[in-house]
Amino acid sequence: MKKSLALICLLCINYLAFAQKIAEPLTNMHPEWSKPYPPFKIAGNLYYVGTYDLACYLIVTPKGNILINTGLASSAPFIKASIEALGFKFADTRILLTTQAHYDHVGAMAAIKKMTGAKMMVDAGDAAVLADGGRSDYALGGNVSPYAPVKTDRLLHNGDIIKLGGMQLVMLHHPGHTKGSCSFLFDVKDKNRSYKVLIANLPTIITDKKFSEIPAYPNIAKDYAYTLSAMKKLKFDIWLASHASQFGLYNKHKPGAAYNPAAFIDRQGYDAQLKDLQDQFTKKINGGK
Known part of the structure; x- marks a missing residue:
């Protein structure tokens, strides 16, 4: 395992030196986004293959595997090495999914799609943004x-x-x-029990503008209200998120720790996150920044 982890780190370092120069704004402000993190088994056939903070998930099946999120453009070799360190074939990736079409979650998607031939499936609301490489995104887009x-x-x-x-x-x-933006709900099981898993895309507010000042997304306030309401009603055993920091990965799993799905059973943490987001949304609606 130590040899595999060393290979992962080496690949990350080497790739960063020649990765394609696609804009990754704010990346330097978030070194944890590209910091390596050892891959591990979360529960049943569900694995973590992301970086220290950009969560990527692998679901293994007899007919091929599903990869959810890919992190930054520079993360492609890291994800490949992580999957192989777990004993699986990168080429067996059949389906690609994402929780949101932002550069910190789909940056390596095009490269991995080309490398594996996997099919890209995306929430219809993000298809246009994904197709133009993020340029039409209401908050992070541009020329x-x-x-x-x-x-x-x-x-x-x-x-x-x-x-x-x-x-x-x-x-x-x-x-x-x-x-x-979307979440995924599914069941996994091990020899002891089954778990209903939620990979939640928490509705964080990323714009400083008033919602009424975003003509490119006229329904944004309505959508946030809908999402917060819908997410509060969800039932699950294990919850995860688009960022490791959002679901407290570092407190629930230490590198090299034994398999422990129970560590990710945390309804209280989920409800606390939604309450905080609801408070931010209410403040925004009432005129606050």
Whole structure:
């Protein structure tokens, strides 16, 4: 395992030296986004293959694997090495998903899609942004694409089911953070029990503008209100998120720790996150920044 982790770190360092120069704004302000983190088994056939803070998840099935999120553009070799360190084949990736079409979660998506031939499935609300490399994003867009454009193979809508090798993931439309932000709900099991897992895209507010000052997203306030309401009603055993820091990964799992799905059973932490986000949203609606 130590040899595998050393390889992961080496690949990350080498790749950063020649990675394509696609804009990754604010990356230097967040060194934890590219900091390596050892891959590990979360529960059943669900694994963590992301960096220290940019959460990426691998779901392994007999018919191939599902990868959710890819982190920054520079994360491609790290994710590949992480998957292989766990004993799986990177080439077995069949389906690519994302919780949101921002550069810190889909930066390596185009490269990994090309490397594996996997099918890209995305919430319909984010398809246009994904196709233009993030330029049309209401908050982070501009004249330069923050990441390489990605062609969508299947558009997903609220409640749609992604099936592969006996797994069924329900896509939950949770817009606001982006027009197509989404979460995934599914079951995994080990020899002891089954777990209902929620990979939640928490509706953080990323714009300083008043919602009424965003013509590119006229329904943003309505979408945030819908998402907060919908997420409060969800039932699950284990919850995870788009960023490791959001679900307290570092307190729940230490590198090299034994398999312990129970560490991720944390309804109280989930409710606390939503309460904080609800307070921020209410302040915003009432005229606060």
